[in-house]
Amino acid sequence: MSSFVKTRFAPSPTGYLHIGGLRTALYAYLVAKHNDGKFVLRIEDTDRERFVADGTMNILKSLYWAGIIPDEGVMFNANQNIIQTGDCGGSYIQSERLDIYKKHADELVANGHAYYCFCDSARLDELRQFQQLNKLPTGYDGHCRDIDPAEAKKRVQAGEKHVIRMKMPKEGETVFNDEIRGEVRIKNELVDDQVIVKSDGFPTYHLAVVVDDHEMEISHIIRGEEWLSSVPKHLQLYKYFGWDAPRMAHLPLLLNSDKSKLSKRQGDVAVMDYVKKGYLKEAVINFIAFLGWNPGTEKEIYFMDELINDFDLSHVGKSGAVFNLQKLDWYNKEYIKSLPLVDLVERAKPFFADLGIQLNKNDEELSRIFALERERVTTLAELPEAVKFVFELPNYGASLLIWKKSSVEELKNIFSKLSELLNSIDEKDWTKQNLEIRIGEWIKENSYSVGSVMWPLRVALSGQENSPGPFEIAEVLGKQESMSRITIAINK
RNA sequence: GGCCCCAUCGUCUAGUGGUUAGGACACCUCGCUUUCAAUGAGGUAACACGGGUCCGAUUCCCGUUGGGGCUACCA
Numbered sequence: 001m002s003s004f005v006k007t008r009f010a011p012s013p014t015g016y017l018h019i020g021g022l023r024t025a026l027y028a029y030l031v032a033k034h035n036d037g038k039f040v041l042r043i044e045d046t047d048r049e050r051f052v053a054d055g056t057m058n059i060l061k062s063l064y065w066a067g068i069i070p071d072e073g074v075m076f077n078a079n080q081n082i083i084q085t086g087d088c089g090g091s092y093i094q095s096e097r098l099d100i101y102k103k104h105a106d107e108l109v110a111n112g113h114a115y116y117c118f119c120d121s122a123r124l125d126e127l128r129q130f131q132q133l134n135k136l137p138t139g140y141d142g143h144c145r146d147i148d149p150a151e152a153k154k155r156v157q158a159g160e161k162h163v164i165r166m167k168m169p170k171e172g173e174t175v176f177n178d179e180i181r182g183e184v185r186i187k188n189e190l191v192d193d194q195v196i197v198k199s200d201g202f203p204t205y206h207l208a209v210v211v212d213d214h215e216m217e218i219s220h221i222i223r224g225e226e227w228l229s230s231v232p233k234h235l236q237l238y239k240y241f242g243w244d245a246p247r248m249a250h251l252p253l254l255l256n257s258d259k260s261k262l263s264k265r266q267g268d269v270a271v272m273d274y275v276k277k278g279y280l281k282e283a284v285i286n287f288i289a290f291l292g293w294n295p296g297t298e299k300e301i302y303f304m305d306e307l308i309n310d311f312d313l314s315h316v317g318k319s320g321a322v323f324n325l326q327k328l329d330w331y332n333k334e335y336i337k338s339l340p341l342v343d344l345v346e347r348a349k350p351f352f353a354d355l356g357i358q359l360n361k362n363d364e365e366l367s368r369i370f371a372l373e374r375e376r377v378t379t380l381a382e383l384p385e386a387v388k389f390v391f392e393l394p395n396y397g398a399s400l401l402i403w404k405k406s407s408v409e410e411l412k413n414i415f416s417k418l419s420e421l422l423n424s425i426d427e428k429d430w431t432k433q434n435l436e437i438r439i440g441e442w443i444k445e446n447s448y449s450v451g452s453v454m455w456p457l458r459v460a461l462s463g464q465e466n467s468p469g470p471f472e473i474a475e476v477l478g479k480q481e482s483m484s485r486i487t488i489a490i491n492k
Numbered sequence: 493g494g495c496c497c498c499a500u501c502g503u504c505u506a507g508u509g510g511u512u513a514g515g516a517c518a519c520c521u522c523g524c525u526u527u528c529a530a531u532g533a534g535g536u537a538a539c540a541c542g543g544g545u546c547c548g549a550u551u552c553c554c555g556u557u558g559g560g561g562c563u564a565c566c567a
């Protein structure tokens with residue numbers, strides 16, 4: 001076996017990509033990239049009841065948004081069509097690999113490692129109820145395990161409804177080494193004779209995952225902790241097929257604030273929810289990367305390429321991590337503050353479009369406007385509301401103009417003189433720096449208190465109780481609009 | 493119920509057989525300041541419990557408790 005690293009993310013298209021799934025995908029991606037290996041995307045759509053038609057596309061787009069691009073397997077092209085690359089002897093979509101699973105299942109039956117089971121769901125339900133009632137361990141009782149194989153085959157050929165179950169040894173113990181948890185041992189007698197082929201002919205996860213990971217030459221299985229207890233089944237299948245098992249890493253779960261498994265009930269869990277809310281991919285990636293992993297240093301800000309450099313499974317923790325929105329918000333603010341303005345403009349535009357707002361300004365103007373508020377918003381979705389006052393002066397009450405330590409008389413006096421001063425400033429000198437100097441000097445000359453000038457000026461320009469400083473706003477607004485807003489204030 | 497996994501500030505976490513148990517978010521105080529934000533300086537706050545082992549345990553072992561996962565012809 002070569003030491004080439006190949007990881008995979010293998011989601012089910014049951015609706016949308018879960019934020020926990022994104023983290024699993026990220027870790028798998030990082031392990032592959034850190035080791036100059038390959039990252040495979042496979043679609044596990046063997047559950048026809050939960051299948052959602054555009055589920056695959058949603059997953060692919062969510063991953064693409066986050067910058068997690070597969071090297072092999074399922075992806076989409078410029079025309080938004082789902083395509084595949086790579087050679088694993090078939091499709092990377094499980095529903096298109098049925099013959100492969102059938103071949104392997106038949107092989108197990110032929111070798112006596114699996115058997116046909118004719119128990120219907122009524123009997124199984126009854127069995128489970130009985131076990132639960134009598135506080136017995138639940139599980140299949142082996143009812144069909146010892147049916148004569150020749151007879152079973154006849155019944156199958158006669159069209160009798162059936163599934164295929166793998167034979168789990170009744171004795172011994174399965175011991176394996178998890179990359180994160182270390183040695184784990186589970187007694188074989190406690191492990192069920194798992195159904196590996198359903199009555200509809202589709203494989204269950206357990207068969208499909210083993211066959212595919214082998215045929216796709218996956219070196220590291222990286223998945224959620226919920227799979228830990230089914231590892232003995234998988235290992236047994238590898239043994240039956242005579243294959244080497246990949247290395248395995250079972251990641252700790254993402255939790256709600258009450259420590260239960262992260263769920264829809266307690267907040268947004270779909271990656272697209274966070275996209276729509278205006279979180280930056282850099283923030284989301286940085287945040288989820290740190291939910292369970294850390295570099296062992298005090299560096300908190302990590303871009304994808306830095307994660308690829310430093311990520312290491314050995315630094316992944318064992319305990320579940322609470323998904324803490326406050327920390328995500330902090331990361332998002334950090335990235336919004338540090339994003340180049342041109343990028344900020346590009347990424348913010350869709351949030352205006354979503355609200356039906358026409359941005360009749362060029363990018364240059366927009367970047368100046370957005371720069372005004374970028375330190376004040378936590379998400380891109382907040383930006384339209386935050387910069388609204390630039391486009392249209394809000395209607396505010398006249399009393400807002402009066403600074404707490406000032407009076408109406410003083411205000412009127414100051415404003416009329418201020419208006420003259422501003423009018424005397426040439427349009428080409430209408431810059432933040434220049435205005436600050438001129439008005440500063442003027443305040444000093446007249447011995448005004450700073451607030452008695454700055455507060456009303458800022459309110460006049462912004463129409464808001466809270467806003468950026470008056471000079472920044474004035475520069476963005478330009479002389480004409482600024483003067484018009486001051487006139488409006490004076491008239492109030 | 494059975495099996496498996498886990499346990500350091502409220503949250504994400506670093507860390508060690510002997511440390512003032514470190515950082516980040518959040519929170520609080522102060523500074524800057526026309527407001528908000530940003531920012532600077534501080535602060536509150538943790539080794540779940542009980543037994544061992546050891547000169548010495550937060551660290552190693554066992555147990556308890558707590559939390560989580562699995563226990564499907566779902567993944």
